[in-house]
Amino acid sequence: MTNSERRISRQRSFLPLPGEAQPDWKIICDVAKRMGFGDAFDFKSPSEIFAEHAALSAFENNGTRDFDIGEFENISEEAFDRLEPFQWPRRAGSVSSPRMFGDGRFFTSDKKALFLTTGAEDVPRITNAFPMTLNSGRIRDHWHTLTRTGKSQRLSQHYGEPFAEIHPEDAARHNIKDADLVRVSTGSAFIIVRALVSARQRLGSIFVPMHWTDQFASKARVDTLVPAIVDPVSGQPASKNIAVRVERFVAEAFGFAVLSQKPKRIDAEYWALAKCNGGWRVELGFATSRGNWSTLAAELFGEPPNAETIAFHDRQSGRYRFACYRDEALLGALFLAPDPVAVSRDWAVGQLTAPHARAAVRFRLIAGRPGAGATDKGATVCSCFGVGANEIATAARRGCGTVAAIGETLQAGMSCGSCRAEIRAILDAQNLEAAE
Numbered sequence: 001m002t003n004s005e006r007r008i009s010r011q012r013s014f015l016p017l018p019g020e021a022q023p024d025w026k027i028i029c030d031v032a033k034r035m036g037f038g039d040a041f042d043f044k045s046p047s048e049i050f051a052e053h054a055a056l057s058a059f060e061n062n063g064t065r066d067f068d069i070g071e072f073e074n075i076s077e078e079a080f081d082r083l084e085p086f087q088w089p090r091r092a093g094s095v096s097s098p099r100m101f102g103d104g105r106f107f108t109s110d111k112k113a114l115f116l117t118t119g120a121e122d123v124p125r126i127t128n129a130f131p132m133t134l135n136s137g138r139i140r141d142h143w144h145t146l147t148r149t150g151k152s153q154r155l156s157q158h159y160g161e162p163f164a165e166i167h168p169e170d171a172a173r174h175n176i177k178d179a180d181l182v183r184v185s186t187g188s189a190f191i192i193v194r195a196l197v198s199a200r201q202r203l204g205s206i207f208v209p210m211h212w213t214d215q216f217a218s219k220a221r222v223d224t225l226v227p228a229i230v231d232p233v234s235g236q237p238a239s240k241n242i243a244v245r246v247e248r249f250v251a252e253a254f255g256f257a258v259l260s261q262k263p264k265r266i267d268a269e270y271w272a273l274a275k276c277n278g279g280w281r282v283e284l285g286f287a288t289s290r291g292n293w294s295t296l297a298a299e300l301f302g303e304p305p306n307a308e309t310i311a312f313h314d315r316q317s318g319r320y321r322f323a324c325y326r327d328e329a330l331l332g333a334l335f336l337a338p339d340p341v342a343v344s345r346d347w348a349v350g351q352l353t354a355p356h357a358r359a360a361v362r363f364r365l366i367a368g369r370p371g372a373g374a375t376d377k378g379a380t381v382c383s384c385f386g387v388g389a390n391e392i393a394t395a396a397r398r399g400c401g402t403v404a405a406i407g408e409t410l411q412a413g414m415s416c417g418s419c420r421a422e423i424r425a426i427l428d429a430q431n432l433e434a435a436e
Contacts, residue, residue, distance in 0.1 A: 002088075006100075008069070010083040025049055047080035058092060066100065066107050118233050125243040126204075130186065132170065133205045134242040136222045140418040141383050142211040149211075151275055160345065161272030161283045162193040162212040162220035166246065170204065171197045174246055179340040181249040181270055181285045184208060186242065189224040192249050192270045193217075194283070206246060210239075217272045253318065255284030255296075256341040258348050259332040263300050278352030281345065284336075289318065293336055297322040301332040312366045321366050328357045333365055343368045346377050346388055381426070382412035382419045392423055396430040403427070 001009050017023070022030075025046055032041035043049050051073055058070025070092040075083070087098055105111040126133060139159055143149045164182050166174075176182055178197040183190050184206070193208060201207060212220035229238040249270070260279040270285030282300070290296060294311070301309070301324040312321040318338040324331040330351050335341045348368075356362050377388030387410050400406050403423050407414040413423050 005098075006087045007085050008088060009085040010080070045077055045080075047075060047077040050080060051075050061091075063091070064107065116233075118231075125238075125241055127243060130243040130245045131204075132244050132246050134184065134222075134225060134244045135205055135207050135240050136210050136226070136242070137207065137240075138211065139209045142209070144211070145213045146211050146216055159209075160274040160276075160281055162191075162209060162217050162222075163196040164193045164246065165196045165198050165201045165207040167201045167203045167205075168197050168199055170201075170206070170246070171195065174248065176246070176248050181251050181254075183247050183249045184225065185245050185247075186225050186227070187245075190219070191222060191225065192219045192285070194272075195248075206244070212272065216274065218266070218268065218270055220272065249285065249287075251285040251287060252289040253286040253336055253338055254340050255282075255286070255334060255336045256343055256345070256348070257282040257284065257300055257332060257334040258330075258352055259300060260330070260352055261302055261332075264302070265299060267296060267299060276349045276352070278349070279332075281349055289338075293320045293334075294322070297324070297332075297334045300334060304331055307331055310362060310366060321368065323362060323365050325356055325362065328355045330354070330356050330365070335368060344378070346380060381422050382410075384419075385411045385414075387412035389426060392426045393430055396427050401427065401431070 001011050003009070023046075025043065029041040029043055032038065043052075054069045054071070054075065055073035057065075057068050058073060061068050061070070066089060068089040068091045071090040071094075073092070089100075101113075106113045108114050141149065141159070164184055166176065166182075171177070176195050176197070178195060180195040181192055182195045183192055185191075191208070208222045210222050212222075214221065225242055225244060226237055226239050227242065230236060231238075251270070255268070258276065258279060258281050262273070262280050263282065266273070266282065266284070268284045269287045270283075272283045274281050297309070297311075301307070301322075304324070304326060307324050307326045309322060309324045311323075312319075314320070318336075320334075320336040322332075322334040324333070333348065333351065335343050335348075348365075351365055354361075356365070377386075378390030378393070379388060381387055381389050381392060391410060392406055392412060395406055395409050400409050403413055403420050406412050406423050406427070413420040
């Protein structure tokens with residue numbers, strides 16, 4: 001793997017291959033052999049492929065091309081397994097520099113930089129019908145399309161579902177409130193995601209992360225909104241400048257569930273699935289209300305044998321709750337309401353691994369709150385140490401006025417550091433509250 005600072009890292013397996021699965025390189029070699037190219041694809045290990053890659057980078061190079069890792073063209077399998085991250089170029093017999101072009105010499109015939117004018121046209125994208133600009137990208141705790149992080153319950157605690165971040169003025173203009181479901185469309189395609197109203201977002205623009213696929217959400221693939229427009233020189237797609245329309249998705253009911261087993265089927269117009277400690281958490285949205293929510297609960301719980309389900313029904317307010325137990329273990333809980341479900345997600349997730357022997361504990365779950373003497377950490381801010389927003393706010397009220405002080409007290413922000421901006425925002429909010 002190569003990152004943006006030209007650092008090559010040897011990626012190592014952390015799980016055994018499932019079933020009859022083979023590594024990509026082995027599959028490609030097998031196909032090449034079947035096509036009659038066995039001599040050219042007679043590799044026995046990834047180290048041999050890397051060695052050939054290194055040799056090709058140095059072939060007829062002699063300093064004329066920037067990419068050259070010829071130092072590794074004879075690397076052994078043992079050395080490849082021990083390979084530490086390094087920055088290219090690493091030419092044979094030379095020492096690499098962490099910064100390129102520091103000597104003012106470039107990879108051109110006269111060693112001078114060559115500037116090219118592309119003549120790109122500034123084509124307006126937004127229209128009256130599609131007045132917003134969509135920017136897609138990544139968020140701090142997830143990798144690509146959840147290919148690595150989707151199985152991590154810790155990394156899924158920060159944002160458990162796809163969202164559209166929208167400026168408060170734009171949200172008000174489109175009658176969108178925080179935690180509403182929204183439909184983002186281009187005319188030819190649409191997605192349904194959760195609204196995150198935030199002044200961090202630029203007026204006239206919205207941000208939607210790229211990570212959620214059909215495996216983890218019902219309709220959240222932001223790539224379906226990206227038009228087939230590319231830069232004429234680089235080929236870069238217009239994934240940062242997409243004209244869209246944003247409107248509130250009218251849901252008759254909302255739901256939230258925690259499940260010990262991954263559901264086989266989710267019957268909802270909107271759903272988002274995330275791994276959590278002890279099982280899975282699911283956000284739900286329904287275009288129409290159901291006459292019998294018990295059927296949905298049974299489908300989500302999987303109708304396990306020897307299980308007991310308790311339920312709460314308030315038909316007048318449209319609020320329903322279900323919890324399924326086997327002995328002392330919670331198999332699943334489902335909360336339904338006519339508006340976004342007001343249940344602490346982290347607290348509900350924690351019930352999957354907590355004992356539920358007494359009836360009082362079971363009815364407390366149906367009530368949807370921790371109960372007297374119990375604590376609610378709030379939404380996870382620090383994924384590294386599992387620290388919640390309520391814990392940070394409490395520490396701030398007790399005198400921890402800086403990010404460093406929060407780190408010393410709770411460890412939050414002391415590992416990867418990516419949550420420090422959120423910690424600072426919580427501290428600022430507490431200071432504002434104290435001043436008022």
